[in-house]
Amino acid sequence: MSPDADDALRLIRDSAAAIAPRQGDLGRIRALRFTRPGFDRAVWRQMAELGWLGLLVEEARGGSGLGLAEFCALAEELGAGLVPEPLIFAAAIAPILPDAAAVIGGERIVLPAWQEQPNTLAPGAATRFAGGRVSGAKHFIPMADGADAFLVATADGLALVEREAPGVTLDLAMTQDGGHFGTLALRNAPATPVPGRIEPALESITLALAATALGLMDRAFALTLDYLRTRRQFGRAIGSFQALQHRAADLKLQLELTRASVAAAAAAPSPAVISRAKARAAEASLLLTRQAIQLHGGIGYTDEYDVGLFLRKAMVIANLHGSAALHRARFAALAPDMTE
Amino acid sequence: MDAAALDALDDETFRLEVRRFVEAHYPPALRNPPKRLHWAENQVWYRLLAAHGWLAPGWPREYGGMGLSAAKQLIVIEEFERHGCARTNDHGVVMVGPLLIRYGSDAQKQFFLPKILSGEAIWCQGYSEPNAGSDLASLRTEAVIDGDDYVINGQKTWTTLATDANWIFLLVRTDKAAKKQEGISFLLVPMDSPGITVRPIINLELHDEFCEVFFDNVRVPRANLVGEENKGWTMAKALLGFERIFLGSPRQSAYALVRLKLLAERMGLAEDPTFQDRYTRLRLDLEDHKALYETFAAQLRRGEALGADVSMLKIHQSELFQRITEAMLEIAGENAGLLEPMEGNRALHPAGLFIQARPATIYGGSNEIQRNILAGSVLDLPAT
Ligand SMILES: Cc1cc2nc3c(=O)[nH]c(=O)nc-3n(C[C@H](O)[C@H](O)[C@H](O)COP(=O)(O)OP(=O)(O)OC[C@H]3O[C@@H](n4cnc5c(N)ncnc54)[C@H](O)[C@@H]3O)c2cc1C
Numbered sequence: 001m002s003p004d005a006d007d008a009l010r011l012i013r014d015s016a017a018a019i020a021p022r023q024g025d026l027g028r029i030r031a032l033r034f035t036r037p038g039f040d041r042a043v044w045r046q047m048a049e050l051g052w053l054g055l056l057v058e059e060a061r062g063g064s065g066l067g068l069a070e071f072c073a074l075a076e077e078l079g080a081g082l083v084p085e086p087l088i089f090a091a092a093i094a095p096i097l098p099d100a101a102a103v104i105g106g107e108r109i110v111l112p113a114w115q116e117q118p119n120t121l122a123p124g125a126a127t128r129f130a131g132g133r134v135s136g137a138k139h140f141i142p143m144a145d146g147a148d149a150f151l152v153a154t155a156d157g158l159a160l161v162e163r164e165a166p167g168v169t170l171d172l173a174m175t176q177d178g179g180h181f182g183t184l185a186l187r188n189a190p191a192t193p194v195p196g197r198i199e200p201a202l203e204s205i206t207l208a209l210a211a212t213a214l215g216l217m218d219r220a221f222a223l224t225l226d227y228l229r230t231r232r233q234f235g236r237a238i239g240s241f242q243a244l245q246h247r248a249a250d251l252k253l254q255l256e257l258t259r260a261s262v263a264a265a266a267a268a269p270s271p272a273v274i275s276r277a278k279a280r281a282a283e284a285s286l287l288l289t290r291q292a293i294q295l296h297g298g299i300g301y302t303d304e305y306d307v308g309l310f311l312r313k314a315m316v317i318a319n320l321h322g323s324a325a326l327h328r329a330r331f332a333a334l335a336p337d338m339t340e
Numbered sequence: 341m342d343a344a345a346l347d348a349l350d351d352e353t354f355r356l357e358v359r360r361f362v363e364a365h366y367p368p369a370l371r372n373p374p375k376r377l378h379w380a381e382n383q384v385w386y387r388l389l390a391a392h393g394w395l396a397p398g399w400p401r402e403y404g405g406m407g408l409s410a411a412k413q414l415i416v417i418e419e420f421e422r423h424g425c426a427r428t429n430d431h432g433v434v435m436v437g438p439l440l441i442r443y444g445s446d447a448q449k450q451f452f453l454p455k456i457l458s459g460e461a462i463w464c465q466g467y468s469e470p471n472a473g474s475d476l477a478s479l480r481t482e483a484v485i486d487g488d489d490y491v492i493n494g495q496k497t498w499t500t501l502a503t504d505a506n507w508i509f510l511l512v513r514t515d516k517a518a519k520k521q522e523g524i525s526f527l528l529v530p531m532d533s534p535g536i537t538v539r540p541i542i543n544l545e546l547h548d549e550f551c552e553v554f555f556d557n558v559r560v561p562r563a564n565l566v567g568e569e570n571k572g573w574t575m576a577k578a579l580l581g582f583e584r585i586f587l588g589s590p591r592q593s594a595y596a597l598v599r600l601k602l603l604a605e606r607m608g609l610a611e612d613p614t615f616q617d618r619y620t621r622l623r624l625d626l627e628d629h630k631a632l633y634e635t636f637a638a639q640l641r642r643g644e645a646l647g648a649d650v651s652m653l654k655i656h657q658s659e660l661f662q663r664i665t666e667a668m669l670e671i672a673g674e675n676a677g678l679l680e681p682m683e684g685n686r687a688l689h690p691a692g693l694f695i696q697a698r699p700a701t702i703y704g705g706s707n708e709i710q711r712n713i714l715a716g717s718v719l720d721l722p723a724t
Contacts, residue, residue, distance in 0.1 A: 140674040235475075297702055304542065
């Protein structure tokens with residue numbers, strides 16, 4: 001990687017620290033849990049000022065024209081901070097939106113609405129768009145309650161639907177991390193057509209979710225190592241017990257495999273390597289956060305101690321944009337097996 | 341039918357009898373509770389079990405138990421879990437009863453055992469402290485003799501359902517000079533004693549299930565000492581055997597496996613060969629676990645003390661429970677992240693059960709500690 005590229009990544013990570021400091025307390029995140037819309041518009045505008053919403057938009061259209069490596073670095077930091085703002089979803093579709101300026105500027109929040117079945121990567125095709133009206137239902141839209149509009153995938157192309165338009169209803173189901181999934185029901189809702197395809201954006205989000213998982217793993221692991229060093233039982237630090245040392249060593253291995261997998265996919269993205277990264281991140285993040293609870297003992301099972309927040313986030317992310325099993329199957333279908 | 345008659349039935353007839361009992365009596369509104377219920381919610385079931393003499397399947401009949409064979413106790417567990425029955429406030433039945441039957445004075449037995457069976461005495465377990473978890477023997481809550489009383493000062497934590505209990509069984513330090521295991525005693529204390537403060541702690545299920553319990557000059561008569569002073573550790577260790585066989589019973593795994601299957605059907609995966617293989621593996625683990633459980637339960641029924649090897653049951657059961665819920669999470673798709681049961685159906689709550697399974701490897705002696713016990717006391721491997 002060139003020195004310039006390294007600099008760009010470092011800049012992104014540094015700028016992320018303004019909103020999601022690695023050492024910061026999680027008071028803001030706790031306060032927003034189980035509220036509506038579950039995130040903060042003021043922080044969203046701050047993110048816009050930092051250029052994050054236009055990160056993937058080409059410079060000619062007012063963005064910064066960066067790539068998936070930078071996008072993943074950002075997602076990783078946001079994951080480490082358990083940031084509830086649905087930035088990766090909005091930023092991934094910004095390049096295909098017609099009036100990108102308001103979106104990049106943070107005044108208008110548009111989220112993708114594509115899914116009709118659980119556990120899939122294929123935009124559902126039961127939603128129809130004809131005569132300027134959309135009908136259908138879309139599920140599992142993270143933080144949908146904060147959107148001004150939705151980019152809806154239909155059998156007849158992409159459609160932009162305003163949240164407040166007639167024929168639009170949004171139902172929310174709370175998620176373990178304190179956010180929610182929206183279910184969008186459209187009954188002859190007025191919409192404007194948007195040229196282009198949503199699939200590339202869905203791939204970017206899938207990879208960014210793997211990076212988010214990496215970030216939260218990293219932070220949960222640091223918290224756990226700290227605890228192993230300071231918690232004493234039997235007159236010694238519990239981290240001195242070899243059984244726990246081996247556990248920590250195994251978790252470190254999974255953490256670094258995830259980091260390597262995400263970095264490889266970000267450097268040379270293809271559906272196969274993105275699946276590889278997501279499959280790893282889904283499993284490893286659940287393993288690591290489960291073990292983080294275990295290694296904390298009773299205090300790990302309290303809501304007031306932070307480590308549980310990371311488990312809850314991992315539970316929400318693990319199967320979003322496809323479970324580990326789905327991505328293993330997709331990898332097997334797409335990646336030539338050189339051993340044959 | 342009385343307990344002796346029930347125990348004389350053949351196993352299949354007995355199973356039908358249990359099923360009939362549950363279906364006839366279990367309150368439908370309490371099926372598949374998404375969280376552990378508080379006494380206010382589940383006492384109906386406790387009292388029903390008590391009224392029909394079904395509360396204590398493992399206690400000897402002379403003390404009001406059913407005195408069932410190990411195989412029949414298993415059948416009771418299976419049928420209750422299949423139906424989705426709530427866990428009761430069972431510390432009295434599972435731990436205090438067996439403790440008193442073995443170590444209690446006649447007066448204590450006569451006073452407490454009927455109160456446990458009637459639901460008048462509801463218990464919580466005061467062992468763990470902020471700095472005495474795995475290293476329980478380093479506990480510091482102390483009890484000092486003053487006239488006819490003990491005066492207790494200190495703090496317990498992670499005390500499950502302490503807000504529901506009117507009694508607590510407590511490990512306290514009564515001799516600060518002795519080696520740490522040798523200065524511990526067992527006390528039975530009313531929760532309404534002046535000087536006791538209870539603070540609920542919200543757990544990962546976002547439920548106020550466990551608590552901190554503070555003791556500030558709490559007085560309790562010396563007659564509430566169980567066994568001899570400073571012999572509490574020996575009794576506590578014997579009692580851990582009862583706790584471990586309870587936690588090692590297939591209760592939780594049996595419950596979870598039925599829900600895994602329901603979820604697979606709902607997700608359209610029941611016929612999927614990969615799922616079927618995984619499910620069958622879990623099912624076989626459960627069947628073999630039951631067989632192992634039965635050998636330990638039979639020892640108890642013969643009146644034998646359980647050895648340190650009962651740790652195997654606790655390890656395997658808690659990890660099987662977790663593996664089943666992990667399978668649920670993996671096949672649930674996006675539903676794995678939901679806060680509430682899917683589609684309002686309490687039997688379909690993969691996220692809830694997954695979280696509920698987390699502490700099973702922590703409480704009752706963490707699985708790391710159980711493995712240390714196996715390696716040291718059972719396998720006789722050298723210490724570090
Ligand atoms: C849901 C729940 C309910 C509970 N209910 C009760 C209750 O009703 N009454 C009660 O008294 N207690 C209760 N407990 C407390 C429980 O018994 C303790 O949490 C448990 O003994 C562990 O102690 P700890 O939490 O202090 O963890 P620690 O002892 O600090 O352990 C932290 C980690 O270090 C590991 N560890 C510690 N020592 C060693 C070692 N020598 N070798 C290897 N690993 C080691 C542990 O396994 C764990 O992973 C409950 C706990 C939970 C989670």
